[in-house]
Amino acid sequence: MCRSVLKVFLTGMCCSLVMLILATGTVQAAGFALMEQTVKGLGNAFAGGAASAEDATTVYLNPAGMTLLSGQQISTGLHVIKTSFKFSNSGSTHALQPITGEGLTGYNGGNAGTWNFVPNLYYVNKLNDSWAVGLGINVPFGLTTDWGEGWVGRYYAVKSSIMTLNINPSVAYQVNEKLSIGAGVSVMYMKGEFSQAVDYGTIFNLLGGNPQRDDGKVTLNADDWGYGYNLGVLYQFNHTTRVGISYRSQVDQNLTGDANYTFNNEVTKNKVAAMIAASPYSTWFQDGGAGSSVTLPDSATISLFHQLNPKLALMADIGWAGWSSLPELRIVFDSSQPDSTTTLNWKDAWRFGAGATYQYSDKLKLRCGAMYDQTPIPGPEYRTPRLPDQDRLWTNLGASYAMTKQMSFDFGYSHLFMLGNGDINQAATGENATRGGLTGTFDNTGNIFSAQINYNW
Template sequence: MKKVIALACLSMLPLSYAAAEGYQVNAQSTKQAGMGHVGTAMKLGAESMHFNPAGLVFMENRIHLSAGVSGVFSKGKFTDGDYVQKPDNTPSTPLYVYAGFKIYDNLAAGISLTTPYGSSMNWGKDWKGAHLIQDISLKAFNIQPTVSWKIMDRLSIGAGLMMEFGNIELSRALIGPGEMSGMASGLMDQFGPLLQAHPELGAIAKPVIDKLIADMAKYDDASAASVNLKGDAGVRLGFNVGAMYDINDKVTVGVSYRSKVKARVKEGDIALSYANETDLKENIFKQVETLIKTAESFGVSVPVNLQIPALDQGTFSAELPLPSNWNVGVTYKPTNRWILSGEVQFVGWGAYKKLEINFSPSSLSQYDMVAKKEYMNSRIYRVGAQFAATNRLDVRMGAYYDESPVKDDFLNPETPSMNKFGITGGLSFRPVDRLSVDFAFSYVTGFGRDGSYTDKALVSGAERKFGGHYNIYALMPSIGVAYAF
């Protein structure tokens, strides 16, 4: 029973973000957002710190500053037969800030702030999948000091120290809609044979059970009890390295690697909420307690326990992998006005095999759990083009295909993961030579998929499967500004 309740509480931190698969965000440059987020084999000034640190040294000016923000407006839908639920998502606003400095002709350094991971999704408090997720919000920030060295005219390398931190808030139902009636059925299964074997007990217990069934049915469309988790992930370290080589004046190749980082919430806060706390505790649970005591007075033992664990009297800890990324790209400049680029990104989601939840103090450690995730490594394919329409105006377009890392039988509404296709466009306008104002727009659509997730029922401990058809899409406008000294 204790493990079952813990499983009903938590499947914490695996998140969805419509701009990318899993909980990875593609919003580190407005310019590159317009080109399908390519950049591994491109010389982007200060913005190279994220895409490939080796490109930073090719800055044309002594100082390059860049900043921007995106708005992610995601929509989704879950269907199971005639049942339809759409999440009410709050727009997310990933941002970036870069500052690059040319120290010598062959040496550059810089520092950046980006939001490489994040999520925001609200399915509602009382929907059918509330026992898996009600709402979730995640933000992860990365501060990265970077150095870039040009070994020779055509070859450069670069490296950055990633310092990542963030916060997480998640809510889910302890007792979801309809589960109270399931508890009532469980009580009848346990008490039914006892009532027949002990008519005297039946005469006393039957009216109480009938009232319980009616009282529990009031929660067929509501989550009777829910849990909220909130915590900060402390600073964790990783690295970002890359190399870039000009094959000739028209073709450049690049490779970069961002390491895996394990985000850890060491001491998160837990809060419990109820649809009607007084009714649940002072009425329903006390009626169950009365039933048990009545049965015991007849010498009958009933193994029933419907109490909510006092998780809000403790804290939780959990660890989440932020996956590694290998990027390999090539850029081709057929003329002075055109830039074409393509790349493949290998995302190390295979590191996410399970989620471990630990409770403190030791009196709550009996609720510790391990939930399997079994993510797979995935790939993202990107292409982009830029055209210098005038001396002051560049226009861009791009597309990408993002593979899902989630298997069909691990598809959870907290991660409504599916293969996605994105199309992008953008432009940059330079009112003066060293100032660039950038705009981009992305449309990302998922290839809807069927899937399910299996957990354990609250009372019986029997396995249950929740599944259906998921779909999701997102609109992402971006704006940025860059200035060179």
């Protein structure tokens, strides 16, 4: 009876989780990777994630850790993330400024950040002394920024949204008392929405266009399924100290969908249509098929876990992400219209974290941690309002409470301090000729509130 009820509960939980994931988009870790995959880990700034193996979330962090669990276990968590992205303009220029005497017009964009919800669900079954299997459903990448249609950088970006859903079955094998290995496959759905204003007045200036006033907007909606794998190794030096290494592969996403053009009013729409018809580019700027190919980065982590004494455990972490797999964001149109390109020139990025867990009582554990997280953006000339990323310092607190032997709860909080400056200095040349030169500073921050429930039997 209990198992039947539990089966119904798990089925309902999975369905609810998938529906919530499909409505989710956010950005917090460097680039647009999401580290919010475990609430225990959040409390420790994700330090020791590949070595701790405290609950079923190890399916994602290091599948080899499943051999340290017993029986069956399920963990499901929700991360509530509040992002803040604000921009201050400092003399952004326009391609025709020497003629019109007018720089980029528009307001600063307000706050492009939002409230976001990132759920995840993990299940592990320890089959026998050597083998364990598991399943993870989570959101490994996400992005949401929305600046509004009238802001000064509208020709670069209005709204940017990336949502992913990752289904990750895994298996682990305990080779001997010290060594365990694990592997998994990822089936990842990705959906993207990218919009930006189009300055038809500048493009068709010689045909009577009015720069920065004869505007429209183009929106790309596209999706795809991609596939990857993950590997893990866990080595226990003794009962108090272990090290874990995990690797996740690249995932190629060939997003396909539609590009749609809209206008603020019928007068502008009719004027632009007449200018397009009178130009040699009559097949451009038409609704139709479009897409973009994205290679999501591979990543690797090495973690150390040490139980210093019965009450205090220490963790450390070094992580790497291969963001150089994203040299640009290129939107390709089915029509003869030239590609829309945003050069990223991203570099590989590193993170370094440390954390501690204190066993306050039989039921209560307290957690803390800090992490330095490096941005993949190489400099102001490559920063984009689609993702105005910066180096950041994570400061984290958490707690775990064992309600019963079978059920426990985890809570976590993180505040992200941005390091250095968030300057952007995009020149009004090349791919930006009709976008203008966007110059200014981004002021970004983030807060994360997380909760998780664990049940084992």
